Amino acid sequence: MQIPLPCYDDLTASLTEAWGRMARGVKDRRSPFHTPVLATIGPDGSPQARTLVLRAADPATRRLRFHTDWRSQKTLALSAHPRVAVHAYCPASKIQLRLLGTAVHHAPHTEIAREAYARSQEKSRICYAQKLAPGAQMSGPDEAGQIEGGEENFSVIEITIDQLEWLYLYAAGHRRAFYQWQGEALTATWRAP
Template sequence: MDLNRFEAAAWAALSEAAADPQSGFRYLTLCTVDAALQPQARTVVLRQCADDRRTLTFHTDVRSPKWQEMAANPQVTVLGYCHQRRLQLRLTGQAECYAAGTDIARAAWYGLPQHTRQTYTGGPPGEARAIADGLPEAAAAEAGECRFGVVIVRASVLDAYQLQRNDNQRALFHYSFDGGLQEREWLNP
């Protein structure tokens, strides 16, 4: 496989995952650094992939530690491994956070099904759970809009590693801010 096809296959796999809940790359690991300079990792759901701009989109609660971490340091790493494809993708880049009230967050919120909106109605992520407040289901879900945020990761580097029975392949791709390919090279696996 040549570098062009290898890169295209990696981005195609991410694009497919954004539309397919059963895809191996649907759930990715987002890595940030906290205030104590400790690495933090958590699983996020890939909502969109724009391969032409080299961006990945996730949703989160704006009260979550990861939101605060990205506000303080937008440099992140996203890691995924698809067992079916035997492909690992590690992307580094910058997170752009869009809170409630922004056009991006508003459009994403109104595109969510009711049951997903309810995800944002409880207490702050990671805190002790309180007893339900008894709001009607639809009203509770709408109350979550102010807690909803969109994270767009603009990849600057893609490290793609294809495991094979023989001759594993690994390549590194560097991108400009607008997603243009700047450099690419094969790496030793």
């Protein structure tokens, strides 16, 4: 049988492992933590889930960061319901992370959006230089068009996490841990898997 991760029976170490994997996922394009799912609540109350590239994960501030087009569905969803969920699963390590937090959506040309756009790669910028808004109806598959630049559509979603659930599947016994922050105070508990 495989040896479990050193954090297997350690609540504190499991949390450190969770943030470590997300932080590494930011840089490692092959990691499943590079592309988690962000779930929002639509204006009509329906759930909406989609894959996004994770741009930053900071355990000190408990913040995650994503980039998106300001014209997308997410803008309306986040303005109505800033509570969001993030999900990621790594089949190789058999670790699932489920996070809950509150999002702040930084509009194009705000300081945070400007700085992030300046640091972004040319190939990523193209996504924001689409003439039609993401989700706009088209009469053919190739009508989205391109504009110059794209910074006017570039926005940043910052999420402050207040709940994190760790699930580690392991043959000898799965491990599920739940972490909740109230302000800076952290409560950590094991849960039945």
